[in-house]
Amino acid sequence: MSTASSGAPITPTEADHPVGLPVQVDTPPSASTTFRDYVVWHQNGSFDxxxxxxxQAYWQEKLPTLPLAPALPMRSAGNHAIDSASVHHLAHTFSETFWSSFVSQCKQHSLLPSAVLMTNFIDALRLWSEEPHFTVNTTLFNREYVEDDIDKVIGDFTGGIxxxxxxxAAxxxxxxxxxxxxxxxQLLSDISYSQYSSISVIRDLQHYHPGSLMPIVFTCVLPSGQSAEIPGPTIAADSLEFEVISRKTQTSQV
Known part of the structure; x- marks a missing residue:
């Protein structure tokens, strides 16, 4: 799994106030809905x-020719079976100077930083994969604005394509x-059809390739700020100067 992040986005209503300092109100304003309401809304089919x-039609048309996950080399255990596996977190933090320069270069070429990082990730995978054409699982922060104050709701709004x-050749x-x-x-085109999630596509893929999984994941949670797609303020957790004690990211397929 590859994760590009400048800190996970968190709810700004409470987080933008320094911990330990007095607040102006006794209780933060509550949202008019809950995460449970949001889940039930989806389960009841109350969507477009x-x-x-x-x-669904967009992805099912791709299924017959959809490449499988990267076939990466596995470390040999000789004559012994590998009966356990572990996940290790490797991190690298760019300096503020480097990142500012990188973002500036992206803008000059009309590129999104996430697209550039994803291209780097694919380049690296192609060096090791048995097949140069493969599929990467990509996570999205897919909060649908069913209520004006949905930003106040804390929950797992993660989706994927x-x-x-x-x-x-390209x-x-x-x-x-x-x-x-x-x-x-291609990424922007695929995202526009994210209503049919990667989980659903993987399920449909079993008709063509039984047992197929998509365990190689690219996750990008770079802050987007205020935009038409993501209304309201976005705060990066590391901007609040919290100390990271521990973290773990692992897909259920690994």
């Missing part, structure tokens, strides 16, 4: 059915910026 049907890498372009642009174009 036309958009869901379009997304499958991202089949561009065909080999991805072998020697210009990195062109490869990034190709990834970005």
């Amino acid at each position: 059915r036309d958009a869901y049907a379009d997304a 499958l991202f089949p890498t561009p065909d080999e 991805f072998d372009d020697k210009f990195f910026s062109k490869r990034c642009r190709r990834v970005q174009k």
Whole structure:
């Protein structure tokens, strides 16, 4: 799993006030809905059915030719079976100077930082994968604005899409910026059909490739700030100067 982050987004209503300092109100204003309400809303099918049907058709059309997960080499245990596995967290933090320069370069080329990082991730996987054309599982923060104050609700709004890498000929372009642009174009197109989740697509994929999983995951939670797609303020956890004691990220497929 690869995670690009400048701190996980958290609810700003409470987090933007320093811990330990007096507040102006006794109780933070509550939301008009709960996360349970949100889940029930989905389970009852109270969503845009036309958009869901379009997304389902979009992904099912891709299924017959959808590549499998990267076939990465496994560490040999000789004559002994590998009966256990563990997950280790490796982290690298870019300096503020480097990151500012990186974001500036992305803007000059009309590229999203997440698309550039994803292209790097795919490049690295292609060095090790047996097949250059494969599918990466991509997570999304998929909070649908069913209520005006849904920002106040804390819950797991994570969704996902499958991202089949561009065909080999297109991805072998020697210009990195062109490869990034190709990834970005496809990523934005796929995201527009995220109503039909990666879990549903993997389930449908079993008809073509029984037992297939998509355990290689790219997660990007870079703050987006205020935008038309994500209304309201977004605060990165590391901007609040909290100390990270421990963390763990692991997919259920690993």
